[in-house]
Amino acid sequence: MLIDGEWTESRDGKWLEVVNPANEQRIAEVPAGTATDIDRAVKAARRAFDTGPWSRMRPSERQRLLLRLADLIEENAQTMAEIESIDNGKSVQMALAVDVALTIDFLRYMAGWATKIEGSTVDVSVPYAMQGEFFAYTRREPVGVVAAIVPWNFPLLVAAWKLGPALATGCTVVLKPAEQTPLSALFLGELILAAGFPQGVVNIVTGDGPNAGAPLTQHPMVHKISFTGSTEVGKLIGKTAMENMTRVTLELGGKSPVVVLDDCDPAAAAAGAANAIFFNHGQVCCAGSRLYVQRKMFDRVVADVAQIASSMPLGHGLDPNAQMGPLVSREQMDRVCGYIDIGRSEGAQLVTGGGRAGEKGYFVKPTVFAGDRQDMRIVQEEIFGPVLVAMPYDDLDEVAGWVNDTPYGLGASIWSNNLSRVQRLIPKIKAGTVWVNCHSMLDSSVPFGGFKQSGFGREMGRASLDAYLESKSVFMAI
Ligand code: NAI
Ligand code: MG
Numbered sequence: 001m002l003i004d005g006e007w008t009e010s011r012d013g014k015w016l017e018v019v020n021p022a023n024e025q026r027i028a029e030v031p032a033g034t035a036t037d038i039d040r041a042v043k044a045a046r047r048a049f050d051t052g053p054w055s056r057m058r059p060s061e062r063q064r065l066l067l068r069l070a071d072l073i074e075e076n077a078q079t080m081a082e083i084e085s086i087d088n089g090k091s092v093q094m095a096l097a098v099d100v101a102l103t104i105d106f107l108r109y110m111a112g113w114a115t116k117i118e119g120s121t122v123d124v125s126v127p128y129a130m131q132g133e134f135f136a137y138t139r140r141e142p143v144g145v146v147a148a149i150v151p152w153n154f155p156l157l158v159a160a161w162k163l164g165p166a167l168a169t170g171c172t173v174v175l176k177p178a179e180q181t182p183l184s185a186l187f188l189g190e191l192i193l194a195a196g197f198p199q200g201v202v203n204i205v206t207g208d209g210p211n212a213g214a215p216l217t218q219h220p221m222v223h224k225i226s227f228t229g230s231t232e233v234g235k236l237i238g239k240t241a242m243e244n245m246t247r248v249t250l251e252l253g254g255k256s257p258v259v260v261l262d263d264c265d266p267a268a269a270a271a272g273a274a275n276a277i278f279f280n281h282g283q284v285c286c287a288g289s290r291l292y293v294q295r296k297m298f299d300r301v302v303a304d305v306a307q308i309a310s311s312m313p314l315g316h317g318l319d320p321n322a323q324m325g326p327l328v329s330r331e332q333m334d335r336v337c338g339y340i341d342i343g344r345s346e347g348a349q350l351v352t353g354g355g356r357a358g359e360k361g362y363f364v365k366p367t368v369f370a371g372d373r374q375d376m377r378i379v380q381e382e383i384f385g386p387v388l389v390a391m392p393y394d395d396l397d398e399v400a401g402w403v404n405d406t407p408y409g410l411g412a413s414i415w416s417n418n419l420s421r422v423q424r425l426i427p428k429i430k431a432g433t434v435w436v437n438c439h440s441m442l443d444s445s446v447p448f449g450g451f452k453q454s455g456f457g458r459e460m461g462r463a464s465l466d467a468y469l470e471s472k473s474v475f476m477a478i
Contacts, residue, residue: 010207
């Protein structure tokens, strides 16, 4: 682990196994951090924030460090993609094209913001002090020590979404990667040191949720928590944060709908819907896991999606022919297969797939159900695997109701070429992002986050800076 600029083991001497999900082999051991390690890391971050060279650095120097880090990631892109592939199970090409490429782009984008953080000057009236003259302005100041807690589905990228704005604004960070996928964060730690970030600015503590994550969120010297993960843990963290009034943003689960209107090209919609659910093996917070198709196109679109699903070659992430890898862990595979059983027992019709593939590695067959009731658990609950449930609908008002009828509100996509139908639907959808004729498109400059139980706060774009900045108002009698 990286604490105060030095590589260190856990003080308690415990270790965590890291497993390659494609073959169930142990590939590494990392320290199992505990409250003692968290305390060391938070205090290092605090020192770096208060008195270290970082606290005196100019914005342009922070910008330069972030750009240097992005360059180093680019130089090591293939290695990082391979690490992500054997640790998480995703394909190395996908890791290179999506995870690593977006990470580099995002750090460069955020580097630019370091020199563009602005307050405002205000012409004030102060009606109860008419004899005085005043000048007022606001300044934006870094919030302090940031606890960044990251999940296993996009380990490097989600870490970057938190490190980027934290470092651009001048905060310091304790990063806790997911226990299933700690390796890319540790490699990133080496690059952070090589880039020249002063000691203690970024600390990386590996460990699980209860023993490392929880004490990090409870630490009184942490000023802001940025969490991505399950809604269940997000709620716990929200309550913990309130105890110390720690600022908090939560990017949580989803059950995002894909809505196909009967004016569109069914083959294009089916290909889009398949990609929306099967990308990253369905382990995507905004995965299109509910497919609503207008009735006259329903059979055609569902058959096409099922055809794509059943012909998708599964395999090791380093195998260039594999289109889908294993799920991240045995726990996740069991959870997803459990939902497939629930779907069957709820009476949903299994169109294709339906359980584990093979006996070695955590592979699950791309699965498509046809459902007929909104209240089915496979329609309501986040599965976080390659499992799609499709339902027919008749009119747009009906489907608008169904789209919003889950606790979540992260993303939604609409497939149609009729502008007025699309425009009438967009305002009705309670979700942080609406895609039209695409799904899961993300960009460094566009805010991403949830309505409802998908969390609060936004990542990426200018909006993400707000969560890392306090606003200070200054009044001056002149
Ligand atoms: P999780 O929410 O338990 O884990 C995410 C991160 O939170 C990990 O780093 C973990 O160590 C940490 N964590 C866990 N408990 C904590 C606690 N009490 N205090 C502080 N940190 C804690 O998610 P998990 O168990 O890996 O997956 C369960 C389900 O959560 C998935 O099946 C999926 O539905 C959802 N999920 C959603 C993600 C998203 O991108 N929104 C990412 C990962 C999981
Ligand atoms: Mg958990």
